[in-house]
Amino acid sequence: xxxxxxxxxxxxxxxxxxxxxxxxxxxxxxxxxxxxxxxxxxxxxxxxxxxxxxxxxxxxxxxxxxxxxxxxxxxxxxxxxxxxxxxxxxxxxxxxxxxxxxxxxxxxxxxxxxxxxxxxxxxxxxxxxxxxxxxxxxxxxxxxxxxxxxxxxxxxxxxxxxxxxxxxxxxxxxxxxxxxxxxxxxxxxxxxxxxxxxxxxxxxxxxxxxxxxxxxxxxxxxxxxxxxxxxxxxxxxxxxxxxxxxxxxxxxx
Amino acid sequence: xxxxxxxxxxxxxxxxxxxxxxxxxxxxxxxxxxxxxxxxxxxxxxxxxxxxxxxxxxxxxxxxxxxxxxxxxxxxxxxxxxxxxxxxxxxxxxxxxxxxxxxxxxxxxxxxxxxxxxxxxxxxxxxxxxxxxxxxxxxxxxxxxxxxxxxxxxxxxxxxxxxxxxxxxxxxxxxxxxxxxxxxxxxxxxxxxxxxxxxxxxxxxxxxxxxxxxxxxxxxxxxxxxxxxxxxxxxxxxxxxxxxxxxxxxxxx
DNA sequence: GTTACCAACTTATTATAACAAGTTGTTAAA
DNA sequence: TTTAACAACTTGTTATAATAAGTTGGTAAC
Numbered sequence: 412x413x414x415x416x417x418x419x420x421x422x423x424x425x426x427x428x429x430x431x432x433x434x435x436x437x438x439x440x441x442x443x444x445x446x447x448x449x450x451x452x453x454x455x456x457x458x459x460x461x462x463x464x465x466x467x468x469x470x471x472x473x474x475x476x477x478x479x480x481x482x483x484x485x486x487x488x489x490x491x492x493x494x495x496x497x498x499x500x501x502x503x504x505x506x507x508x509x510x511x512x513x514x515x516x517x518x519x520x521x522x523x524x525x526x527x528x529x530x531x532x533x534x535x536x537x538x539x540x541x542x543x544x545x546x547x548x549x550x551x552x553x554x555x556x557x558x559x560x561x562x563x564x565x566x567x568x569x570x571x572x573x574x575x576x577x578x579x580x581x582x583x584x585x586x587x588x589x590x591x592x593x594x595x596x597x598x599x600x601x602x603x604x605x606x607x608x609x610x611x612x613x614x615x616x617x618x619x620x621x622x623x624x625x626x627x628x629x630x631x632x633x634x635x636x637x638x639x640x641x642x643x644x645x646x647x648x649x650x651x652x653x654x655x656x657x658x659x660x661x662x663x664x
Numbered sequence: 665x666x667x668x669x670x671x672x673x674x675x676x677x678x679x680x681x682x683x684x685x686x687x688x689x690x691x692x693x694x695x696x697x698x699x700x701x702x703x704x705x706x707x708x709x710x711x712x713x714x715x716x717x718x719x720x721x722x723x724x725x726x727x728x729x730x731x732x733x734x735x736x737x738x739x740x741x742x743x744x745x746x747x748x749x750x751x752x753x754x755x756x757x758x759x760x761x762x763x764x765x766x767x768x769x770x771x772x773x774x775x776x777x778x779x780x781x782x783x784x785x786x787x788x789x790x791x792x793x794x795x796x797x798x799x800x801x802x803x804x805x806x807x808x809x810x811x812x813x814x815x816x817x818x819x820x821x822x823x824x825x826x827x828x829x830x831x832x833x834x835x836x837x838x839x840x841x842x843x844x845x846x847x848x849x850x851x852x853x854x855x856x857x858x859x860x861x862x863x864x865x866x867x868x869x870x871x872x873x874x875x876x877x878x879x880x881x882x883x884x885x886x887x888x889x890x891x892x893x894x895x896x897x898x899x900x901x902x903x904x905x906x907x908x909x910x911x912x913x914x915x916x917x
Numbered sequence: 918g919t920t921a922c923c924a925a926c927t928t929a930t931t932a933t934a935a936c937a938a939g940t941t942g943t944t945a946a947a
Numbered sequence: 948t949t950t951a952a953c954a955a956c957t958t959g960t961t962a963t964a965a966t967a968a969g970t971t972g973g974t975a976a977c
Contacts, residue, residue, distance in 0.1 A: 430960060433877070437867060456927065467962045472928090480733075480878025482864045488928045489969030499861060507917050603914040607860050608752060609880045609905030611735045614690060624686070625733025627862045627880050627905075635917070652862030652880075659912055661856040664760050664888070683930060709957065720932045725958085741958045742939030920977075927970070937960070947950075 432470050435460075436477035443483050443494055454484065454492040482627065482653050495653065500560065502631070502650075505660035508603070509590045520560060526585045527555040527567075527619075531574065538571050541634055541645045552577025554584060557619060564620050565654055570646035589644060590635075598643055605633035607657055610649070620651055627652035685723050688713075689730035696736050696747055707737065707745040735880065735906050748906065753813065755884070755903075758913035761856070762843045773813060779838045780808040780820075780872075784827065791824050794887055794898045805830025807837060810872060817873050818907055823899035842897060843888075851896055858886035860910055863902070873904055880905035 442448045455463065460471045475492055478484040486492045503514050515522050532553045534542070539549035551571045558566035570589055576598060577584065583592045593600060612626040620626070631648040695701045708716065713724045728745055731737040739745045756767050768775050785806045787795070792802035804824045811819035823842055829851060830837065836845045846853060865879040873879070884901040 432960080433867075440866070458927085469963090470961060473960085475928095477877055480864060481866055482878075486928065487969085489926085489971085491927060491970095501859065504912060504914060507914075509917075600917045601915070603917055605912050605914070606754065606909050607882075607912060608909035609862050609882050611733060611880060613693070613734055614686075624689075624730055625735075627864060629860075629862050656859050656861035659757060659858050659860060661757060661760075661858070662854070664762075664853045664856055685930080711957085722933090723931060726930085728958095739958065740939085742941085742956085744940095744957060918977105920975100922973100922975080924973085925971090928968085930965100930967070932964085932966105934962085935960100938958085940957070941955090942953105943955100944953080945951085947948100 430473075431464075431466055432473035432477060435464050435466070435470065435474040439474065439478055440481070440483065443478070448494045450494050450496045452494050453490075454494065456491060479623075497653075499654055499656045500565075501656050501658040503658045504605075505658060507590070509594050512588055512591070515560075521562065523559045523562070524586065524588065525557040525559060527557055529554045529577075529581065529585050531577070534571060538645060542571060542573060542642045544573075550574055552581075552584075554589075560654070566648055566650040567616060567619050568646060568648045570644055572644050573642075576643065589646070593635075593643065599637060600635045600643060601638040601640075602636045603633050604636070605631055607631055609652065616649060620649075622651060629655055629657070631657065683726075684717075684719055685726035685730060688717050688719070688723065688727040692727065692731055693734070693736065696731070701747050703747050703749045705747050706743075707747065709744060732876075750906075752907055752909045753818075754909050754911040756911045757858075758911060760843070762847050765841055765844070768813075774815065776812045776815070777840065778810040778812060780810055782807045782830075782834065782838050784830070787824060791898060795824060795826060795895045797826075803827055805834075805837075807842075813907070819901055819903040820869060820872050821899060821901045823897055825897050826895075829896065842899070846888075846896065852890060853888045853896060854891040855889045855893075856886050857889070858884055860884055862905065869902060873902075875904060882908055882910070884910065 439454070448454060454475075457468055457471050457475075460474075461468055464471065475484065475486065479486060482497070483495060484492050485495050500515070500518070500520060502511065506514065512522050530553055531550055534544065534549050534551050534553070538551065539546060542551060544551060551574055554568075554570045554572065556568045557564055558568060560566070572584070572589070576593070580592055580596055583596075590600065608630045610628045610630055612620065612622055612624060612628055614624060616628065617624045617626060629650045629652045631650075632646070633648075634645045635643050637643060692701075692707070701707060707728075710721060710724050710728070713727075714721055717724065728737065728739065732739060735750070736748060737745050738748050753768070753771070753773060755764065759767065765775050783806055784803055787797065787802050787804050787806070791797075791804065792799060795804060797804060804827055807821075807823045807825065809821045810817055811821060813819070825837070825842070829846070833845055833849055836849075843853065861883045863881045863883055865873065865875055865877060865881055867877060869881065870877045870879060882903045882905045884903075885899070886901075887898045888896050890896060
């Protein structure tokens with residue numbers, strides 16, 4: 412099933428059946444996977460790879476692009492191409508999200524928060540339905556915040572909060588995570604329904620998270636309900652897919 | 665924060681501050697998001713875009729690559745570039761995975777299974793520890809199967825099964841999903857611990873799933889335990905990130 | 918010693934050009 | 948009528964070339 416990829420630089424595309432750039436990126440892939448090039452190490456420069464493989468610059472650049480797309484390398488203009496670190500931090504969904512920050516601190520991870528926006532907005536039909544807002548006046552507080560993990564942007568959080576709650580807790584919400592603030596102010600959450608999915612960074616997200624356009628992202632889209640089954644908040648946590656993952660536990664299977 | 669991207673084709677890179685390809689891909693992005701180009705619709709050909717934007721082919725191709733990386737378009741050699749369908753199918757983790765197939769059928773989705781390999785193998789240190797296998801004889805059944813959703817490859821499942829179970833249930837396991845087979849044969853599962861993460865397709869996965877190299881994938885890496893807290897199976901379900909998502913529910917928050 | 922500048926590296930952008938290869942409809946031969 | 952070949956489209960591969968822009972270390976001026 413897997414196309415055989417071997418060193419066949421001195422054949423034509425026709426004879427090879429595999430593009431040169433793929434042939435080369437697979438060779439570099441093996442060097443990375445085998446540990447020949449370790450995480451953080453610098454790959455040979457374009458100029459050096461051109462000499463090694465005897466191909467044009469455009470081919471080498473396509474080969475490098477293949478590695479970047481597989482999440483194995485990152486490029487830095489003026490510096491070089493580096494093997495990426497493939498370790499990830501886990502968000503634990505088995506416990507309450509109230510203790511997410513403490514959970515990460517316990518793992519030796521420094522979490523800080525940067526408020527981007529906090530304002531009353533007219534929401535989309537989608538959000539209005541989810542938060543069960545009056546359709547003649549569909550407003551809610553929209554908060555966008557940036558989560559810095561060890562001082563590096565790692566997650567953009569977009570949260571819609573019921574108007575009365577948002578107004579009352581504005582000061583606290585702008586400085587802390589949503590769930591601990593709600594808990595402390597006696598807005599008890601009974602249930603969280605969520606979707607976990609993949610996306611790719613558009614221009615806005617790529618700038619907030621300081622990643623290239625199209626970088627893989629992990630989205631946690633959730634709605635939190637009270638014991639009376641009323642929605643309190645709806646939001647999306649959009650994390651760098653190369654740095655984070657979710658841990659879930661299913662009991663009484 | 666967001667770099668302003670406007671029509672500025674007739675300026676130099678220096679004056680523009682934004683690459684031409686990004687300027688163009690953002691204009692096409694807006695046409696897609698606004699619904700001007702609907703899912704499934706064909707984008708103008710490279711030739712037409714070259715005429716419209718008055719730039720070289722390499723720039724148009726980079727602009728299209730930007731859209732593809734954002735998951736908004738797919739290319740077909742000989743046919744054209746098409747707006748992708750962004751709807752997703754949800755795997756429900758709130759219920760038992762025993763009923764996953766039935767759950768999907770209820771949503772009108774046809775699920776079929778194609779066995780790739782089923783064999784006794786010596787496992788890695790990682791798997792040996794997870795399945796608590798004897799370190800002097802770390803063997804288990806390794807099954808790779810392809811899940812077809814509406815006849816299209818959507819998920820590669822890699823499962824390691826305890827030797828005694830794998831041998832006894834070989835025939836059934838090769839034709840059905842793992843969890844229903846275990847349940848029916850009285851290997852009761854009490855608990856599943858899992859990690860959900862993002863990856864990008866390497867060459868092997870891209871060929872199984874018929875997606876381009878680096879395509880975003882969603883990984884569900886799980887270990888299933890009995891009531892006696894003994895591991896039964898360990899596996900990874902690797903799905904197309906553009907087609908699938910996970911639904912989770914957290915109670916007694 | 919400190920600063921400013923510059924040379925030499927790095928990757929990024931963009932153009933032109935030629936050929937390969939997949940798709941589709943038309944046209945000509947059987 | 949069916950089939951085969953081809954023309955005209957599509958995207959994919961690869962080379963060469965020039966300029967832009969980020970990084971780093973050395974060198975000369977202060």
